[in-house]
Amino acid sequence: MAKDHYFDISAKLDMMEMKNAIEQAKKEVSTRFDFKGIMVEIDLNEKAKVLNLSSSSxxxxxxxxDIVMSKMIKRGLSTKSLDEVKTEGISGGNVKVVYRIVDSIEKDEAKKIVKAIKDAKLKVTPSIQGDEIRVTGKKIDDLQAVIALVKQMEDLKAPLTFGNFK
Known part of the structure; x- marks a missing residue:
């Protein structure tokens, strides 16, 4: 009897690594000459999953x-994890940008991924399980083909990770 193999597609973000990236960005900003004497604020709200950047211009x-993104890349985090929500002017002519931290696959994106997998006519079964997609198949080669297919999908907003490959 053939054993079914599976893997999960998710958009999990390691919040500890994100905190480390933000702390490194704060350190760099504090030492950079072009930010001396200027109001600069980097605020990560883990519970609300929001990153606020504030500065004078x-x-x-x-x-x-750019600093935050480079620190994220160095920590192995995808820059797709940040979704710009709004830019607003705050008191004193300062500017504030709010980013939403993406750490799950939205329903419509999950449906798009499942549809693409089914359209590929591979002998696998994708299923949406909460904020993850589980792909099950008899052959590991088919599962690897699905991973390659999903990685080629460029119009996805979520930073996808592939795990639980068994």
Missing amino acids: DSKIDALK
């Missing part, structure tokens, strides 16, 4: 965003 916000 749009150019400083862009530099701040």
